[in-house]
Amino acid sequence: MRIARYTTGEDPAYGIVQGEPGNEVITPLAGDPLYVGLQASGAGPVMLEDVRLLAPVIPRSKIIAIGKNYADHAKEMGGEVPDEPLMFFKPNTAVVGPFDPVVLPRGSEEVSYEGELAVVIKTITKGVKAENAAECIYGYTVANDVTARDWQRRDGQWARAKGFDTSCPLGPWIETELDPADLSITTTLDGEVRQDGRTSDMVHGIAALIEHMSAAFTLLPGDVILTGTPAGVGLVEAGQQVTVEIEGIGSLTNTFVRR
Known part of the structure; x- marks a missing residue:
């Protein structure tokens, strides 16, 4: 549905x-x-x-994102996959919807796209084991974890680089009946394919992510989990259009602009 x-x-x-x-x-x-x-x-x-x-969900609480959850992406970024999920937060003010503009932030010259599968939580979730994680999921949508790479390097942590306004496009809707185990994820830049991966290549699966997160903090209805991006991330400039498409859900398109 x-x-x-x-x-x-x-x-x-x-x-x-x-x-x-x-x-x-x-x-x-x-x-x-x-x-x-x-x-x-x-x-x-x-x-x-x-x-x-519009964005199918505006989290009242938080967006939890996972870094380096695809081995090929970790390699292209010059690192290894961490033993445990690498988590960071994006604020709910970062969320925009389909066809909304992504505003390149002043002071950054290296902004990139990251197409990802997003999970929407439906229940108060704390201390859940992986085998029960599916009971906590409302559905799935498409995300673009937009990142200011120069800020990421400069700051030494990711709050500003991944949390600026409009850095989290979500859409086009939530699909509630979906097996996320092996779906294609493609990202195009002005129609040219840049990312072409499958969710089966995740290092840490969705159930394991929910167990790991909920051991540390409570997940609330409407919270969104970004599950990581496959290889092929790259820079985007003002005037360019990025489309992320996930099998079984649909596509999310946004144009990047300067304020």
């Missing part, structure tokens, strides 16, 4: 997306389904082409 967050020019709404590509219809829901469930609003259906898609 595809759960979208969208607007028709009024307040944001949620709905279930159904139909074949080019003929999708949204059935409106009464509120955020993470908190009120799948309650129909009673409003009539709307065509997907007539709405503006």
